[in-house]
Amino acid sequence: MLDKNGIAKRIAKEVKNGYYVNLGIGIPTLVANFVRDDIEVEFQSENGVLGMGPFPFEGEEDADIINAGKQTITTLPGASFFDSATSFSMIRGKHVHLTILGAMEVAENGDIANWKIPGKMVKGMGGAMDLVASADNIIVAMMHTNKRGESKLLKKCSLPLTGVGCVTKIVTNLAVLEIKDNAFHLLERAPGVSVEEIQAATEGTLVVNGEVPEMDI
Numbered sequence: 001m002l003d004k005n006g007i008a009k010r011i012a013k014e015v016k017n018g019y020y021v022n023l024g025i026g027i028p029t030l031v032a033n034f035v036r037d038d039i040e041v042e043f044q045s046e047n048g049v050l051g052m053g054p055f056p057f058e059g060e061e062d063a064d065i066i067n068a069g070k071q072t073i074t075t076l077p078g079a080s081f082f083d084s085a086t087s088f089s090m091i092r093g094k095h096v097h098l099t100i101l102g103a104m105e106v107a108e109n110g111d112i113a114n115w116k117i118p119g120k121m122v123k124g125m126g127g128a129m130d131l132v133a134s135a136d137n138i139i140v141a142m143m144h145t146n147k148r149g150e151s152k153l154l155k156k157c158s159l160p161l162t163g164v165g166c167v168t169k170i171v172t173n174l175a176v177l178e179i180k181d182n183a184f185h186l187l188e189r190a191p192g193v194s195v196e197e198i199q200a201a202t203e204g205t206l207v208v209n210g211e212v213p214e215m216d217i
Helices: 005-010 027-033 084-092 128-134 195-198
Strands: 020-023 040-045 048-051 075-081 098-102 106-109 138-141 168-169 175-180 183-189
Touching: 005 138, 005 168, 020 027, 027 098, 027 138, 027 168, 040 084, 040 138, 084 128, 084 168
Parallel strands: 020 040, 020 098, 098 138, 138 168
Antiparallel strands: 040 048, 048 075, 168 175, 175 183
């Protein structure tokens, strides 16, 4: 089973040379720490940063340099800062190759719910609505179940939707899954996790074809 850093490390393997990548709040922000050194990637944050690097070491933080989640970040040589209008022009104009988001629920048809729990106060929907409406390649980083042990990979989302039919792949603490044909297709399982455990933790339709390899991370 993976922890949050393990999920981010596995997702980092999906990042290709030359990609422009948007990192959402939560686990996705950790992905920048694990990208291979031999490729060039531009990480974008919707608050107006292009060229994010890993998180700073303790004592080296600059409170003026933050990501969309208000965490302090580092920037790489050539990084640029700009207003939100320019940032969302990049997103809406489909100039981002890969979007990595957290989620509270994902449905077997690719719907995602990640912005609101009814009855709980939220600051706003943020940029996720634009990201899921504009991106062609969305990977979700999430825990497979909630704190009560209930599946977060569902037949149908119960929370207010952020986007419809938009998620392409999910990496959880238990597995890597691809969404296609209205089902979760199991691609890899986390070290020490069995297919049966993944099946028990998945409410939506789970497709298993042949032997499922362990993740190589």
